[in-house]
Amino acid sequence: MKKRTMSAWGSAILIFIILMIVTPTIPQSQAYHNFADQRSFLGIPNFLNVISNFPFLIIGLIGLILCFYPEDYFSFSLRGEKIGWTCFYIGVAAVAFGSSYYHLHPNDATLLWDRLPMTIAFTSIMAIFVIERIDEHKGTYSIAPLLLAGLVSILYWRFFDDLRPYALVQFVPCIVIPLMAILLPPMYTHSTYWLWAAGFYLLAKVEEAADKPIYSWTHHIISGHSLKHLCAAMVPVFLTLMLAKRTVQTERISLYKTWKKGSEEERFEHSYSNVAVEETR
Structure with a gap:
């Protein structure tokens, strides 16, 4: 088991190194900081871009409270789930402060504090998915390395002006999580909520x-x-x-198989309804 885990991490690192060699650097465009709405209100510059971060604080705090009180409200069944979700909600709540700080004075230095909490949320979600859908122990032990990878991607961008590692940290979960949500059998019900979340992020x-x-x-x-x-x-x-x-x-079936089974039953019912019934005399 440990050997396969090390092989997986080694393969991922090797693929990352190859991508870094064969792809050009992606510097941070300064035009990114030139947002459309730059209106001030109540002495707050870029007012709407600042206060529109407030919902992150609310939902982040609610999630943190429900992770711990009332006890077992979220009914975590697997080791590491509470740690992963706690990291996720900390990242979400911190986005409110980091993004607001950035939008008060948009520049590369303040952008770091906007992106750092987002990487905490992204990498935590990846670890949570590994815990639930692939392997409980591997997922639990991947929380710290994934969080570290997110931090390194931010520091690499800041010191070398290259967005490639950060882009991987941000966009790989956007692709992998919906696919895993559809193809891998879930341990819990209401798995379609993952797809709603992915749709809103898109x-x-x-x-x-x-x-x-x-x-x-x-x-x-x-x-x-x-x-x-x-x-x-x-x-x-x-x-x-x-x-x-x-x-x-109770029965672990992937969303893909559920949808496929539903469409097959619908076709069967449709075919059956078209069978002519001969009237008896």
């Missing part, structure tokens, strides 16, 4: 890219970046609802 990235067009389309009421904060905050909202509602799955 929407948030679209809104971030369309910051200025959305600001123009809404007649300067709200920008895409402010909406991005609100949509991204829906990710921990859906995951918290999932934790509150889920129970241990």
Whole structure:
């Protein structure tokens, strides 16, 4: 078991090194800091981009409280789950402070404090998924290395002006988690909440890219970046609802097999309903 784990980590590190060799560096564009909505209100610069981070604090604190009180409200069944989810909610709550601090004075130095808590959330979620869907022990022991990898990706960007490691930390979970949620059998019910969370995060990235067009389309009421904060905050909202509602799955079947089974039954029922019934006399 340990040998296979070491092989997996070794393969991942090797793939990462090859990618770093064959791909060009990605410097931080200074245009990134030029957000559409730069209005001040009550003496707060970039007011909406700052206060739209407030939901992260609320849902982060709620999640932390429910992780520990009332006892076992989330009904964690596996070793390491509470540690992983605690790290996740700490990251979510810290986003409110880090992102607000960045948007008060957008520049590379303050951006570090915006991205650091996000990497805590991303890497914690990956560890949680490994715990639940692959192996309980491997997932538990991967929490610290994944958090460290996130920290290193931020420091590498800051010191070498290269976003490639951070991009991997951010986008690999966005691809891997929905796939794992669909293909791997879950231990708990309400697994579709993972897909809702992934959908809202994808929407948030679209809104971030369309910051200025959305600001123009809404007649300067709200920008895409402010909406991005609100949509991204829906990710921990859906995951918290999932934790509150889920129970241990009696029969572990992946979402893909569930959907496939449902479509086959629907086709069978449709075919059966088309069979002509001969009237008896």
